[in-house]
Amino acid sequence: MKIDPEYQKLVLQIKQDGEKYADQQMQAVYGEQKSSLNELHKYLGLLYVKNAVNGLLNVTSVQKRAALADVDEQILSAEKSIGSAEAQAVSGILKHNYGDMYYKTAYVMDSGLKAGIKFGMLKPEYIDAAVKSPVDGEIFSDRIWNNKAAVADKLKQSFVGAMNGDTTIDQIGREIQHIFNVQAYESQRLVHTENARVQSAAIDDIGKSAGCSQQMFCATLEANTCAECAGYDGKYFDIDDDSKPDIPVHPECRCVYINVPPVSGWAPQKRRDNETGKDIGYKNYAEWAAEKGINNDNEYENNLVGIQTSNGITVTELSQHFGERSIERDVERKHVADALTNPLKVDNIRTDKQGRRSQRFIGEKATVNINPDTGAIITAWKTSKGKAKKLKGG
Numbered sequence: 019m020k021i022d023p024e025y026q027k028l029v030l031q032i033k034q035d036g037e038k039y040a041d042q043q044m045q046a047v048y049g050e051q052k053s054s055l056n057e058l059h060k061y062l063g064l065l066y067v068k069n070a071v072n073g074l075l076n077v078t079s080v081q082k083r084a085a086l087a088d089v090d091e092q093i094l095s096a097e098k099s100i101g102s103a104e105a106q107a108v109s110g111i112l113k114h115n116y117g118d119m120y121y122k123t124a125y126v127m128d129s130g131l132k133a134g135i136k137f138g139m140l141k142p143e144y145i146d147a148a149v150k151s152p153v154d155g156e157i158f159s160d161r162i163w164n165n166k167a168a169v170a171d172k173l174k175q176s177f178v179g180a181m182n183g184d185t186t187i188d189q190i191g192r193e194i195q196h197i198f199n200v201q202a203y204e205s206q207r208l209v210h211t212e213n214a215r216v217q218s219a220a221i222d223d224i225g226k227s228a229g230c231s232q233q234m235f236c237a238t239l240e241a242n243t244c245a246e247c248a249g250y251d252g253k254y255f256d257i258d259d260d261s262k263p264d265i266p267v268h269p270e271c272r273c274v275y276i277n278v279p280p281v282s283g284w285a286p287q288k289r290r291d292n293e294t295g296k297d298i299g300y301k302n303y304a305e306w307a308a309e310k311g312i313n314n315d316n317e318y319e320n321n322l323v324g325i326q327t328s329n330g331i332t333v334t335e336l337s338q339h340f341g342e343r344s345i346e347r348d349v350e351r352k353h354v355a356d357a358l359t360n361p362l363k364v365d366n367i368r369t370d371k372q373g374r375r376s377q378r379f380i381g382e383k384a385t386v387n388i389n390p391d392t393g394a395i396i397t398a399w400k401t402s403k404g405k406a407k408k409l410k411g412g
């Protein structure tokens with residue numbers, strides 16, 4: 019009997035099933051965020067109906083104080099309820115996925131071994147310890163509550179601005195929408211990061227329990243895998259090595275450690291080429307990229323989402339269109355980041371016939387269109403040398 023030739027592929031599949039489970043479980047939380055946003059929009063509508071003159075709020079300082087106290091209460095209770103739902107959902111996801119990763123990877127390793135591996139059963143206190151393990155001094159629920167407090171602050175600031183009488187209902191409506199989009203993005207990033215951490219802890223724990231002494235780092239064979247993860251791909255580490263790279267290496271990292279089964283002569287066999295979707299004979303990332311002529315220069319891949327533009331828009335996502343077209347046009351992500359944070363020129367917001375809004379950032383090397391309401395990058399292309407020169411006044 020031998021270890022299943024698809025062993026590491028099966029481990030990856032278990033990990034991906036866990037990621038899918040996490041996304042499904044989070045849907046209810048995103049739903050609650052949306053209904054809170056709707057409530058705030060309704061509240062705003064009433065506020066303007068009662069107090070607006072020529073489209074702007076016109077209130078006395080006494081009215082302002084009373085209204086802000088009321089808004090504070092609305093916001094705090096909304097964020098409290100979102101925070102509890104989120105903390106509960108994330109806790110459930112992490113516990114479920116820790117157990118899943120532990121037992122299912124044990125099963126795929128064990129199914130190829132005559133003698134069977136011996137491993138310890140999970141006790142609730144082990145699961146708890148893995149789920150509640152702090153990162154930089156904070157456990158996941160601390161992070162959730164800090165995020166909610168920050169969202170509540172931003173919302174309050176928007177209302178204070180409106181009370182000062184210089185914001186139309188459309189403007190504040192969009193501001194609030196944007197704050198909620200960023201909140202949803204932060205929630206998603208948090209659950210992905212925590213899930214990757216807990217899945218990785220489960221792999222370490224079952225590996226140690228089953229007597230494995232080594233692990234192989236496994237990244238994804240894909241052109242946009244970041245350079246750091248690609249560089250670790252195929253490398254072996256001692257399971258007890260405290261200096262091995264921590265997974266997740268970065269937000270949205272999809273890497274995984276494969277426990278080397280405690281039998282002699284195991285070597286990885288098949289793996290998936292994510293560019294073609296086909297299984298290929300095992301090769302590490304460097305070998306694969308060299309064969310495909312892929313120049314892996316993607317340090318900025320994961321750094322675009324979350325950055326703030328020069329006028330304060332937080333980038334929440336890269337549209338599918340952006341991902342495909344920007345690579346096709348050979349636009350480097352660092353140039354996109356530079357255009358957004360350090361533009362030569364920012365155009366006024368434009369609205370197309372379908373009512374979709376976009377704003378153009380012209381940087382020295384790249385020009386980027388972004389949706390100012392959602393923070394989604396729509397598209398990007400190279401800035402011509404002539405244009406850059408002209409804008410720089412050269």
Ligand SMILES: [Zn+2]
Nearest residue numbers: 247271272273
């Ligand atoms: Zn990675």
